[in-house]
Amino acid sequence: MEYIYHIIIFILLYSILVQSLNLIMGYAGMVSMCHAIFSGIGAYTAALISIHLGYNFIFAMAVAFVLAAVTGGLLATPFLRVRDEYLIVFTIGFQMVMYEFMLTARGITEGQGGIPGIPPPQLFGIEFVNPLTFLPLVVVITSICFAFSWRIIHSPFGRVLKAIREDESACRALGKNSLKFRVIVFGLGGGLAAIAGSTLAYYVTFVSPFTFVVDVSIFIIVMVVLGGLANFWGPLVGAAILVGLPEALRFIPGAAGVIDAVREILYGFILMLLMLFRPQGILPERAGRILAKFSGNEKPLQEDGFEIEAIGERYSSDPKKSVVELKDLSKSFGGLEAVKDVSLSLPYGEITGLIGPNGCGKTTIFNLITGYLTPDKGRVLVDGQEITNQAPYRIVKAGLARSWQDVRIFNGMSVLENVMVAFQEQAGENLALLFFSPRRVAEKERRNCQKAISYLNLVGLAEKANELAMNLSTAEQKLAAIARLLATECPVLLLDEPTSALDVDSVERIIKLIKRVAEQTRRTVLLVEHNLDVVRGLVRKAYFMSEGKVLAYGEPSELMANPKLAEVYFGID
């Protein structure tokens, strides 16, 4: 019986380890090859504190959590500016370095011999020594860790993590400082791993570097993938199978020796087979559950499903004012002058077009305004304030939001989640508020959900709120992206070819929608389009660009009556 408790303890401890990696890898989409090291930091910290300082185990584990979390956060900061493949290599490097450290820093870790004699945890006079007494303690610790993870995952914070995983660039364009989120989740994942590691140390009463070799890091990855990435119960399933199964097989006569020999080979095989046949793991991710308790019951804010809020008036209701100004903006790529001394301004409350032949610099202008490119020269001003060269998420906070020509909807999230992630200043994205002000977070969520459904009603997608975004047609995805854009509640919208690749009916629908929204909310809009029907139907005036320069500004009819522009657009003989 004790043996069974022993196995369950190991399954639970591993499940904490796997859940902590699930946060990093499953939800936030970052592959970490050094996860065993964080549990090692936990184990060694707890051991050293208990042995040399004599403090109680709860204190020691808390310190271990903080130390590992800080390490994880620091680790994440430099390399998160770096792409995914490099991240993997970086974490391999960290794994190697730290393992060597554990082996050789004899002064701290006592080297290869490890640290024996860790005093068992004590609480209210009970000593947790054998599997029987340790099991309840582990169950409690695991429950706390899982509850903590649950809260994070099923929160606005968790929603942003998923959006980062789906498309980090698009997520930043919604005003989220993705770097901050990645650092935090890497730290939290590391901290939780440390809890598992320190608990293990107390159970085994011994710590050695060999427990934290790269094979273990890989083992954790196999478990998280097997159980199912981004599924909350996946870690438990993965740990139960890969820890429990080999032990259960020991009962088969003659199997014991074979199991140990082939264990590593087996893990490798499982990983390969999973990737080939079922990369989502045993338990698939379930999108849309995050707001299952809200949606369906929420009534939109108004009868016709749209709360008319003159968001555009956030800046001013002076029709003569220019809300956005570009002054002498220039950008070159090597020898190519993509944008040359472009000055333009967007009048308040109007839809302004930006048209021109292919390669004239429209997309470059877009990227310069929204922080995806750094101008060589020139300034971008919003409401008189300079926003030149700021990071994309800050541009959104200044009140400018952009759409993408290739939509960039978050495929693995539901339509409703896509819209909800776009709201600004969500209380639930702040971890302190998430844990210490749950009512405030819940209230904000409810309000945002109502607004989101209103926006979905407006674009005609309310019935598909819980549908996975990837299952929508292209036209529907574009509508969802518009709803998402509206949810940023930015007074200025930059639309990049919103009707590209759509059929005539869908184009009509989108034209009507944009018109209605812009008028009712008095937003200022910059519209890049190639389909001149859309331009004619929507804009009051447009800028005509060619070869990086603005050639003309005027009403579409004026521009199209200009023979010089016709020559540029239709070609010279």
Add this chain to the structure above:
Amino acid sequence: MLLEIKDLKAGYGKKQVLHGISMSVDKGEIVALIGHNGAGKSTALKATFGLITPGEGEVIYEGMNMTDYPPGAKLDAGIYHIPQEQFLFNDLAVRDNLEMSFFTAKDQGRFESKLNGIYDMFPVLKKRLDQTAGTLSGGERRMLGIAMGLLREPKLILVDEPSSGLSPVAFQGVVQTLQEINNQGTAVLLVEQNVKVAFKISRRVYVMKSGQIILEETGQKLLERNQWWDLF
């Protein structure tokens, strides 16, 4: 009719770009396909050539239904596609590029004689036989792309925006080449942004908008108009 496209629907996975287009190209014709960016013109060429498998509709070439035929089969049948991105082997010399184009041809023995024909038509390429394709000028690259196509003696060339990235002078050279080829009997289906030139050299023009054909007219008639903004 050399090529007939009937109610073609195609796209990239979920993203359907062509919503049922019908066109035709007769032997020895130059036909232009124009329209705004994102209308689906390149997709129409790719779906015809087999780079994308059409979802619905038919591609009928020389009376045979070749809708689902892969590009290789279409090539052997006499269709050659020159994409806008110009897939040349940049690290290989001009002569190697020409050899590569001929690699899967059935009449390997005739390579040298065909090559001589190419040199006559493209003296500039003959001068730069050993130069790596990546170092050629824009116009020369387009010429190489066309030359590579001619080696396969196509009956129909699908050309995607030959003017893109070229100076007016270089484009003029390319246009002349296309007209010469056409004079020798090869039909051309041309997607082009420089509509003035397209109207001038094409017998017929199709105008596309949002994945559908909105107009079919002769190049001459379109040239006689004084504005074309409504086509975009």
